[in-house]
Each structure stands twice: as C-alpha cells, then as structure tokens.
C-alpha cells in the first residue's frame with residue numbers, strides 16, 4: 001500500500017510518499033519547501049504571501065516526491081490531504097490541487113485533520129505506540145492533551161485557553177528581537193543559560209483541569225524585558241523555555257496519572273525542542289511510562305505525517321465534498 005501525503009496548511013508546502021509493508025510504515029520520500037525564511041523578514045506569517053508561495057511550490061514538490069520515491073503516480077494507492085485547520089488560502093492550494101489529481105489519476109482521496117496527522121508521525125517506522133496513550137500536541141497554533149483509545153477514537157482532555165506553546169515561543173522571540181520562527185531561536189539562545197535567574201509565572205499549573213494558558217506568560221516576558229540587560233538574554237531565554245516546559249510536562253504527567261495509561265505520544269513543531277524532550281523523558285521514567293517523540297524533521301509540518309495517518313483512515317466517498325476547513329480542531 002503506497003500513499004502520497006500532501007500538507008499545505010501554513011507556510012510549508014510538503015509532499016511525501018509512504019509505503020506500508022508487513023504492518024510497518026516507511027518513508028520513500030519526504031519533500032518540504034518552506035517559505036519561513038521569507039516570512040522571517042516580516043517577523044511572522046502574512047497569509048496571502050504564504051498562499052502565493054504554496055502555489056509556486058505545490059506541483060514541483062509533488063513531482064519531486066514521486067521522483068525521489070522512484071515511482072510513477074500509477075503506483076499510488078491513495079492520496080492524503082490536510083483539510084484543516086490552518087490558513088484558508090494555504091489550505092485551498094493543497095485541497096483543490098489534490099482534488100484535480102485524484103480525479104485525473106483515478107485515486108481515492110483521504111482527508112486528514114492536520115492536528116491528528118501530527119500525532120501519526122509517531123506511527124512511522126518500526127517501534128510504534130499502542131493504545132491507550134496520552135497525546136500531547138504542541139504546535140504553532142495548538143496545545144492540546146488527548147487520550148487516544150484506538151485509531152480514530154480519542155477523548156479530548158484539555159487545551160490552551162489562549163495562546164499555544166509555539167505561539168508563546170514565537171512572540172517571546174519577537175520581543176527579544178529574534179527572527180521567526182522563534183522556537184528554535186529561543187532554544188539556541190537558552191543553551192547554557194540559567195533558567196532560575198528570572199521569575200516568570202507558570203499559568204494554570206495548579207489548576208485541576210488539563211488546560212493551558214500562555215498569554216499571561218507572554219505578557220510577563222514583555223513586562224520584565226526592560227529590566228533584562230542584553231548580557232543576560234541567554235538566561236532570560238532559558239527562563240522562558242523552562243516556564244513553557246514546566247506547564248507542558250506537569251499537565252502531561254497529570255493526564256498520565258489520572259487516566260492510568262502506560263504511553264505518551266508527543267507531536268507538533270515544539271516537540272522538536274530538545275529541552276522539552278529531555279524533561280519529558282525524565283518525567284516518563286519517573287512515572288514508569290514509555291515516551292514516543294518523532295525525530296525533529298517529523299515534528300514540524302510535513303507530508304509524511306499526513307500519509308501515515310491516512311493508512312488508518314477511510315477515503316472520502318465524494319471527492320467534491322472535500323473542503324478546506326480552517327477551523328477544524330481536536331475538541332470538536
């Protein structure tokens with residue numbers, strides 16, 4: 001079974017070809033064209049510009065994915081596409097392109113929720129999770145905790161009430177004068193910094209639910225910044241990173257204990273953060289559960305995770321009904 005997965009929800013145009021053989025999913029090709037460096041000039045994403053870049057890249061990226069995989073489109077069993085959430089203009093480019101391809105090539109089309117797709121990066125390769133497991137999604141726009149019961153069946157436990165963890169990284173980075181995307185920049189600057197030198201809040205860390213809140217933390221960063229000398233920026237970045245990580249790790253452990261599961265799966269761009277993964281590893285060991293985190297290149301947006309999810313989903317019964325949906329979430 002061979003699936004082409006396409007992802008165009010934001011500023012990455014991505015196509016990947018994955019094969020499922022003897023129950024194991026492996027990557028034949030994984031192409032990602034990013035307009036992040038262009039967005040970086042403006043300190044964030046301009047939706048119309050992101051969509052225009054998607055238009056430029058979509059066909060070359062699909063062609064390259066077939067070429068690298070060493071197959072022709074005839075060998076595909078299905079096409080998978082991110083239907084949402086994301087930026088409307090960016091989503092439309094991918095969705096409308098694959099509708100045409102699926103009809104022209106006579107292939108089934110499998111729509112995938114981008115957020116569910118992120119989790120499925122964990123099902124690529126040999127050692128994959130089993131159910132039930134706690135899923136922590138940490139991306140640029142979402143921070144959610146879910147209890148996965150089986151493929152396609154999950155219970156929403158909680159999520160951010162305002163900003164996402166990635167957004168908090170990005171906005172803090174911007175305040176510090178660092179380029180977009182800010183997560184990797186804060187992480188680099190934080191290396192060797194003292195995370196105890198400044199005092200930043202851990203919003204909702206004591207709350208009994210599984211919710212997060214990061215906008216207050218961002219405001220605290222803004223308010224404290226004038227008192228931080230440039231020579232202490234590394235310590236300040238380490239403090240910001242530690243505050244975000246504390247909130248994420250605490251609530252994840254709480255979910256594990258409450259639901260009595262034996263595995264944690266992590267997904268989304270912020271899961272590429274080394275300090276977060278190290279802290280989760282320690283926490284998982286302490287509570288005696290297994291931790292699954294995809295390699296960094298499968299944490300940020302890519303087509304492989306979309307194709308991987310599609311192996312466990314059904315094709316649409318009517319290609320015409322597949323629509324870009326910017327408002328999809330995990331909670332609805």
Ligand code: KG4
Nearest residue numbers: 139140141166181183269270272273300301
């Ligand atoms: O999942 P993703 O690639 O796109 C969305 O679906 O949003 O996540 C992007 C987010 C950005 O906020 C970016 O700053 C963050 O992931 N990110 C990181 C790291 N790499 C990417 N945050 C912290 N540390 C990193 N190493």
Ligand code: ZN
Nearest residue numbers: 118139269301
């Ligand atoms: Zn994403």
